[in-house]
Amino acid sequence: MAKFFISYSHSDKTFALQLRENIAKIDNAHDVFIDQYGLHVGSKIKTALIKKIEWCDYFIIILSQNSIKSKWVQFELNEARRSEIKCGEKKLFAVHLDHSELPKHLVDYLVLDFTVPGNFTANFFRLMNGIYQKPTHYEIEYSVKNDTDTGYLFNMWVSCPLDFLHQIELVEYRFDYEFDLEAGSYNLKKIDGPVHIEKSAKRKFGVYDLxxxxxxxxFVCIYLKNTRAVYFRKYIEVGRHVN
Structure with a gap:
């Protein structure tokens, strides 16, 4: 069972309910919060919304001319982004109902286009496919280049949106290969944070020219400021596809 939160303007209620019903059809054990059903009369609305956003596994925002003007939708979006940063995992997904301008906070997000009438089913399953993959915002990228006739140089680094870079305290790289044993470094390299992160930079905490x-x-472990850790296993193949 997964927990969903749908953020929308009441002017787009028909679409929101359609989305809710289709999520329930996939698995009726899914718990989908939508304010028509979720908030009890007398609740302290902001407090209740924050708890629900923290509670959910997936936050879906319905973007339209109506919702981008809604202070409540904006509030929910901001809280969803805070929740993402706190947990380090992707939980915010967006669908676009018209050609309204996207909020600046969503520039780094994949937004599904629901503007063409009659394409709901295909777009819905594209949305759910992206949701079930639930990728982390942190990725480990690398490049390999020729060094000599006997070996290769490679670089590795963390790639993620700027907000998430600031959450990193330490990155550890552990190798199944021995590097620079004479210097006493055995299979482990650590990159401490925080570092000065320029606004334009999305690649940091790297190891270079190995x-x-x-x-x-x-094996890579990213330690975050909220004490959570994110783990990766990367296989680097040399001899082919050299940059």
Whole structure:
């Protein structure tokens, strides 16, 4: 069972209910919060909304001319972004009902286009496919280049939106290959934070110009300020697809 929160303007209520009903059809055990059903009379609205946003696994915002003008939708969006940063996992997903301008906070997000009438079913399953994958906002990227006839140089780094870079305290890279043993460094490199992060930069906490003569596996652990850790396993193949 998954927990959903749908954020919308009441002017788009028909679409919101259609979305809710289709999520329930996939699995009737799913718990979908929508204010028509969720908030009890007399609740302290902001407090209740924050709790529901923290509670949900997936936050879906319905974007339209109506919703971008709604102070409540804006409030919910801001809280959803805070919740994402806190947990380090992607929970915010957006659908676009018209050609209204996207909020600046959603520039780094994939927004599904629901503007064409009659395409609801196809777009709905694209949305759910993206939701079930639930990727983290943190990714480990790398590049490999020729060094000598006997080996290769490679670089690895953390790639994520700027807001998430600021949440990193430490990144550890552990290799199944020995690097620079004479210097006493065995299979482990640590990159401490915080570092000065320029607004334009999305690649930080990297290890650079490491040498290898064979394909290797790297285990990466990102330690976040909220004490949560994110783990990756990367296989780096050398000898093919060299940059």
């Amino acid at each position: 040498w290898t003569s064979e394909s290797i596996t790297v």
